[in-house]
Amino acid sequence: MRRHSKKPNFDGDFRALENLYIKYRMLLFRTARSILPHNSDAEDAVHTAFVRFMNDPARLSRFTDEENKKYLFIMVRGIALDMLEKKHRSSRLDAETESAFNTSENAEANLAYENIKQNIKNLPTKVKNVAVLFFVQHMTEQEIADALDMNINTVRSYVSRARKILRKWYDEEGSL
Amino acid sequence: MNNDEVLAQMLDEILREEMSECDKLPCHKFSGRFERRMHRLCKMKQRHSFRMVPARRLAGALSCAFCALVLVLGATHKNYVIWNNFELYYDGDVTQMTMKQLDGCPETLEKHYTLSGGLRGYKETVLVDTDTLRLIEYYNEETDNKITFFQQVKGDVSMPISSADLKDADKFVVDNHAAMGYKNKTGEYTCMWDDGDYLLGIEKSNMTKNTSDVFTKYVHLAEF
Numbered sequence: 548m549r550r551h552s553k554k555p556n557f558d559g560d561f562r563a564l565e566n567l568y569i570k571y572r573m574l575l576f577r578t579a580r581s582i583l584p585h586n587s588d589a590e591d592a593v594h595t596a597f598v599r600f601m602n603d604p605a606r607l608s609r610f611t612d613e614e615n616k617k618y619l620f621i622m623v624r625g626i627a628l629d630m631l632e633k634k635h636r637s638s639r640l641d642a643e644t645e646s647a648f649n650t651s652e653n654a655e656a657n658l659a660y661e662n663i664k665q666n667i668k669n670l671p672t673k674v675k676n677v678a679v680l681f682f683v684q685h686m687t688e689q690e691i692a693d694a695l696d697m698n699i700n701t702v703r704s705y706v707s708r709a710r711k712i713l714r715k716w717y718d719e720e721g722s723l
Numbered sequence: 724m725n726n727d728e729v730l731a732q733m734l735d736e737i738l739r740e741e742m743s744e745c746d747k748l749p750c751h752k753f754s755g756r757f758e759r760r761m762h763r764l765c766k767m768k769q770r771h772s773f774r775m776v777p778a779r780r781l782a783g784a785l786s787c788a789f790c791a792l793v794l795v796l797g798a799t800h801k802n803y804v805i806w807n808n809f810e811l812y813y814d815g816d817v818t819q820m821t822m823k824q825l826d827g828c829p830e831t832l833e834k835h836y837t838l839s840g841g842l843r844g845y846k847e848t849v850l851v852d853t854d855t856l857r858l859i860e861y862y863n864e865e866t867d868n869k870i871t872f873f874q875q876v877k878g879d880v881s882m883p884i885s886s887a888d889l890k891d892a893d894k895f896v897v898d899n900h901a902a903m904g905y906k907n908k909t910g911e912y913t914c915m916w917d918d919g920d921y922l923l924g925i926e927k928s929n930m931t932k933n934t935s936d937v938f939t940k941y942v943h944l945a946e947f
C-alpha cells in the first residue's frame with residue numbers, strides 16, 4: 548500500500564536537508580499561515596518545525612522524502628495550533644474534542660467508507676496529528692510526544708480515543 | 724485488512740487531501756531574517772548531531788559553555804549575555820544571537836558590500852539576495868577553498884549558534900568595530916562585526932581571529 552521513493556541520505560548532507568526545506572517550505576508556510584494570523588508567526592512555526600525535525604538524526608534516514616513531507620506538515624500544524632492557543636490562552640481543543648467525540652447519534656447514518664473517512668476528518672486536528680504519526684508513520688508514543696511537544700499520556704489518550712471511536716464506527720457499519 | 728490498516732489508509736488519504744488544500748493558498752515572499760535562520764540551521768545539521776552526545780557529556784559541555792560565555796563575554800543575566808552590540812540568549816543546545824543599538828540603522832540593504840577584487844581565482848555565487856540579507860559564496864576550484872560572506876540588516880538578525888561552538892568565542896576588533904568570532908567542530912571560523920549599519924561576516928575554514936583581517940580587508944562597497 549505504501550509507495551516508497553529512494554530514501555535521502557542526510558548524514559552530514561547539508562544540501563539534501565536544504566533541498567528538503569526549499570522543496571516544502573511553501574507548503575509548510577501555507578499550512579502554518581492557514582492557522583496563524585501573521586506571516587512572521589507562520590515563519591517562526593516553520594523554523595521551529597525544522598529545529599525539532601533535526602533533533603532526531605536517526606529519523607532522517609528512516610523516512611522517505613514523501614514521508615518527511617507528511618511528518619513536517621503534521622509538526623507545523625501542531626506547532627501553529629500550540630502558538631495560537633498560547634496567544635489566545637483558550638482551551639479550544641477541549642471543546643473540539645467534546646464535540647467530535649459526541650457524534651454517536653450520527654454514526655447510524657454513516658454507511659460507506661467515505662462517510663467514515665469524513666468522520667475521521669472531523670476529529671480535532673491535534674488528535675488527527677497524533678493518529679497520523681501513530682498509524683501512518685508508525686512512530687512510537689514517545690517519538691510522537693517529542694515531535695509534537697506533548698505529554699506522553701496525552702498521546703496515549705489520543706491514540707486510544709481515536710481507536711475506540713473509529714472501531715465503534717467501523718463495527719457499526721460492518722465490513723467495507 | 725485489519726482495523727488499524729484501514730484507519731491508516733483513511734488517515735493517509737485525509738492527510739494528502741489536507742496538504743493539497745493548503746497548497747492552494749497564496750504564495751509568500753520569505754523574509755531575509757527567515758532565510759538566514761534556515762540557512763544557518765541547515766548548516767548546523769551538517770556539523771552537529773544534536774542528540775548524538777551522551778546526556779552526561781552534553782550537560783557538562785553546556786555547563787562549561789555557559790560559564791565560559793559568562794566569563795569571557797560578560798553576564799548581565801543568567802541566560803542572557805551582552806557584549807558590545809551582540810546579544811546572546813543561551814537556550815540549551817542553541818544560543819540565539821541578535822543585535823542591539825538599532826536606532827538610526829538602515830532597515831534595508833541600502834548599499835552592498837562584497838569580497839571580490841582581492842580574491843584571485845574565486846568564483847562568486849550569490850546564495851541569498853533580499854532586501855535585508857545578502858549571502859555570497861566565493862569558491863576557488865583549484866584550491867577547493869570556500870569563503871562565505873554575509874551582510875545583514877541588524878534589526879533582522881536572529882541567528883541560532885551552537886552553544887558548544889561559543890565556548891571559546893573570541894572578541895576583537897575589525898576595522899575599528901567590535902567583532903566576535905568562533906570556530907565550529909568542522910573547523911570553519913566565523914568572524915562577525917557590526918560596522919554601525921549592518922552586521923557583516925565571513926566564514927572560512929583554517930581561519931582564526933588573527934588571520935581574519937587578511938579577508939576582512941577585502942570587504943568593500945560594490946557598484947550598486
